[in-house]
Amino acid sequence: MERNLLTRYLLRRLLSSAITIAVMAVLVFFASRVLPGDPAVIRAGNDATPELIARIRAEHGLDLPLYEQFFHYVGGLLHGDLGTSVRTGNPVSADLLTFLPATLELSLLAFVVAVLIGVTVGTVAAARAGRWPDAVARGFTAVGGSMPSFWLALMAIFVLVYSLGLFPSPVGRLPLGTSAPPRHTGFLTIDALIAGDSALATSALAQLALPALLLGTLSSIALARITRTAMIDALSASHTRAARGLNLGRRHILLQEGFRNALPTIITSMGFVAGHLIAGNIIVEQIFSWPGIGRYLSTAISQSDLDVVQGFVIVVGVSYVLINLVVDLLYVVSDPRIDLRRAG
Numbered sequence: 001m002e003r004n005l006l007t008r009y010l011l012r013r014l015l016s017s018a019i020t021i022a023v024m025a026v027l028v029f030f031a032s033r034v035l036p037g038d039p040a041v042i043r044a045g046n047d048a049t050p051e052l053i054a055r056i057r058a059e060h061g062l063d064l065p066l067y068e069q070f071f072h073y074v075g076g077l078l079h080g081d082l083g084t085s086v087r088t089g090n091p092v093s094a095d096l097l098t099f100l101p102a103t104l105e106l107s108l109l110a111f112v113v114a115v116l117i118g119v120t121v122g123t124v125a126a127a128r129a130g131r132w133p134d135a136v137a138r139g140f141t142a143v144g145g146s147m148p149s150f151w152l153a154l155m156a157i158f159v160l161v162y163s164l165g166l167f168p169s170p171v172g173r174l175p176l177g178t179s180a181p182p183r184h185t186g187f188l189t190i191d192a193l194i195a196g197d198s199a200l201a202t203s204a205l206a207q208l209a210l211p212a213l214l215l216g217t218l219s220s221i222a223l224a225r226i227t228r229t230a231m232i233d234a235l236s237a238s239h240t241r242a243a244r245g246l247n248l249g250r251r252h253i254l255l256q257e258g259f260r261n262a263l264p265t266i267i268t269s270m271g272f273v274a275g276h277l278i279a280g281n282i283i284v285e286q287i288f289s290w291p292g293i294g295r296y297l298s299t300a301i302s303q304s305d306l307d308v309v310q311g312f313v314i315v316v317g318v319s320y321v322l323i324n325l326v327v328d329l330l331y332v333v334s335d336p337r338i339d340l341r342r343a344g
Helices: 002-034 039-044 050-059 066-078 092-127 132-146 149-163 188-194 198-235 238-245 250-279 282-287 293-302 306-334
Strands: none
Touching: 002 066, 002 306, 039 050, 092 132, 092 198, 092 250, 092 282, 092 293, 092 306, 132 198, 149 198, 149 282, 188 198, 198 250, 198 282, 238 250, 250 306, 282 293, 293 306
16 A cells, blocks of 8 residues: 555656646746847857848748747757757757766765765754854854855865865866876766776866865755754654653664654755755856866856757756655655655
8 A cells, every 4th residue: 555655656746747847848948039139140140141140040940930949949858959059069968968977976076075064063063952062053054154155165275275285276177187087977086997097086086075075065054054953843842852751862862863853854955955066066167167067057158058058957957856856755755754645
């Protein structure tokens, strides 16, 4: 019975996710059509002749009625066609596949850092609520949350790279003059290990360390706040007071009564952090010359490359939907009190 309920819940969530993606695709299409500027003129350049602009408009179907453009757009999406970049001349999907591994490698390590710092700080603050560890944790979240990310990135480079020499120069995924290993996964650290080059893997990890630490620390602030609040609520609940009355031990109360009951809320906040790390690291990628999709988008915006902007929004939106789907499933698994008949 429980398995059937879980299957139906999964099917409902898959259906709602598909509807969300479809609505997002429609909104992206019409939003791109109401933006100022003629896409054909942008593609042709400011000095293009009227004949060239007309030819580009015909080649890309921009002279068709809006409903026909929409059907072509949907058909392209179903076949993985996100348009063509004006700057690179490549299909946007191919460019995104080229730059996406750099963003994912950075985001995954930053996510691990965010979870380790955020959950640890929030748990310690809740366990010592009202004492100095709690005050330190609240100060960390207050100060960290009020500082602009670009300023922190520049200060980190100035102090940790150029003043103390703890990290290499922010010149991308590898030091200047270093050749990338054969591409297998797109993750340079893994590809270098596959190639048997441990020195190259160490260099790639060194380049990755500072931007990942910076992104992870910034992302841990919200996670620490939510973890602290959820843990305090769980530790003040009636079942926790009953456990204290039974003298079950401080460790049992903290982990079983506190953290276990706060886990669904923590998992939800982890999903927000994961989505933000994929879409929200544009500034860090720019400052650290990191060749990810955030830097690719920034360059596209500066050159009015609308197909890239449209494709980026689609990819990031789908990523958010998939992350939310995984979070919902983990939420159900972590909290048996959820009624699957009403969930979803």
